[in-house]
Amino acid sequence: MSDEQFQKFYWPTLKAVMVGLAGAGCVPACFVEGGYNQRLDYLAETADIRCMYLFDRTDMSKAREVLGGKVCIAGGFPVSLILTGTVDQVEEETKKLIDVAAADKGYILSIGCALDEAKHDTMKAFVETGKTHGTYSSVAVRK
16 A cells, blocks of 8 residues: 555554544554554554554564654564574574664564464574563553
């Protein structure tokens, strides 16, 4: 869809749904499929509500730059690496993603899309690296 179509048809409806859900006491979590690098400023318009965006193929350093401290961001890990990569590659990419996306502690480490099957060793490397390389703190709840 073109940026013009996104701006006119898609975004106003999605934003209204998210704001409505937040107003009803929910925390909307939106799966952002594909790459959203050029549309991150739209997502920043929801900074006044509690929400989360789970990214598929978006540049997570750009997502943190635009959305960090405003909304919760998640995902961005390439599921293809879990399926085809080595343990060392998965560990390296996991560390890199945490360093890039979690600088303001508003990040949830996650793969970027659904995963039906995985190699045991690479999935374990992803989880264990997240546990050892991530920084965890108590959650601050905005009112």
